[in-house]
Amino acid sequence: MDNKRKLLVAGKHTITVDSVFSHLTDDYDVLSTSLRPYDIKAHIDIFSPDVFLICMGNSSQEDTEQYAEIKKVAGKTQTKIVLVADRDIADAVQSATGNLADLVIKRPATVSTIKEKIEELFAGQDTDDEDDLNAEEEEEETAENKKVIHGRNGVVPLNATSPETKKTAEVPKAEQAPAKVQKTGEGAAADTEKSSPETDAPRRRILVVDDDPMMLKMIKEQLKEEFDVATAINGKLAINYLANRTADLILLDYQMPDESGADVIKKIRSNPETENIPVLFLTGVTDKNKIREIVQYKPQGYIIKPVSKNKLIATVKQTLENKE
Numbered sequence: 461m462d463n464k465r466k467l468l469v470a471g472k473h474t475i476t477v478d479s480v481f482s483h484l485t486d487d488y489d490v491l492s493t494s495l496r497p498y499d500i501k502a503h504i505d506i507f508s509p510d511v512f513l514i515c516m517g518n519s520s521q522e523d524t525e526q527y528a529e530i531k532k533v534a535g536k537t538q539t540k541i542v543l544v545a546d547r548d549i550a551d552a553v554q555s556a557t558g559n560l561a562d563l564v565i566k567r568p569a570t571v572s573t574i575k576e577k578i579e580e581l582f583a584g585q586d587t588d589d590e591d592d593l594n595a596e597e598e599e600e601e602t603a604e605n606k607k608v609i610h611g612r613n614g615v616v617p618l619n620a621t622s623p624e625t626k627k628t629a630e631v632p633k634a635e636q637a638p639a640k641v642q643k644t645g646e647g648a649a650a651d652t653e654k655s656s657p658e659t660d661a662p663r664r665r666i667l668v669v670d671d672d673p674m675m676l677k678m679i680k681e682q683l684k685e686e687f688d689v690a691t692a693i694n695g696k697l698a699i700n701y702l703a704n705r706t707a708d709l710i711l712l713d714y715q716m717p718d719e720s721g722a723d724v725i726k727k728i729r730s731n732p733e734t735e736n737i738p739v740l741f742l743t744g745v746t747d748k749n750k751i752r753e754i755v756q757y758k759p760q761g762y763i764i765k766p767v768s769k770n771k772l773i774a775t776v777k778q779t780l781e782n783k784e
Contacts, residue, residue, distance in 0.1 A: 464489045468509035472517030481697050482704045483571045492693045497529045516545035524556045531560045663688045667707035669698040671716045682769040695719035702734050714743040725757050738779050
């Protein structure tokens with residue numbers, strides 16, 4: 461189960477945005493968005509981030525109005541808003557928006573500092589959640605202690621040891637019912653797989669590149685049980701990611717704005733560090749001429765969207781096997 465906090469990142473300070481995406485994907489589930497309020501609303505609804513990290517550039521009156529609109533959108537959710545900005549700009553935006561951010565991180569700030577401050581923001585909440593859980597457990601235990609049963613000798617608490625239960629507890633092991641024998645055959649397939657040496661192997665990492673956040677979320681959900689999945693919402697972030705980390709396979713959307721899948725695969729193939737990573741194009745195009753255009757870039761294959769979970773996993777596994 462993936463217990464990473466979810467981090468939605470946006471802002472005009474692209475160096476900070478790129479650094480966060482490149483260096484914090486092992487610690488957080490990271491997704492980028494624009495500063496358009498309707499984009500932010502859509503991404504928050506789909507992604508449900510724990511933190512919306514805004515990396516501000518130079519402020520202006522227009523920016524202040526924009527951030528006021530952002531507060532209207534994000535302020536209605538449970539998402540924490542964290543602002544990374546120069547001191548004067550942060551103070552101006554906080555004042556103009558009635559404290560847009562739950563946390564302000566003043567620049568200059570390293571990625572490590574940003575991570576540390578975000579964790580501090582949640583430290584108190586996590587403690588409160590733990591206290592609430594402990595309180596609930598204590599209440600349940602108290603309630604359990606108050607439960608009673610009616611026996612031959614009157615009312616007996618359920619957690620008390622009656623003579624009958626004591627006798628049961630003292631039965632020698634040889635007289636107790638034998639433990640269940642583990643099933644074999646079809647009924648035991650799941651358990652066999654868990655203990656298989658294959659499950660001890662490192663999980664493969666898949667990088668998914670698509671400008672559609674809904675597609676990113678869907679593909680990640682389909683793959684996360686069997687693979688580690690990183691996501692990038694555009695080609696630039698994908699290339700920055702590969703400059704700092706590696707991937708065993710890339711699922712690359714063919715039609716993206718600004719930088720197309722064709723542009724991205726050219727960069728991947730021109731870099732000795734990434735040229736051998738298998739690439740599968742994701743495309744909604746079924747026209748034969750377009751397919752020929754896709755194939756000329758020599759990907760390991762292409763997948764027509766929308767794709768079923770079973771077909772996606774089978775194609776990814778087959779491609780990784782062919783690589784070996």
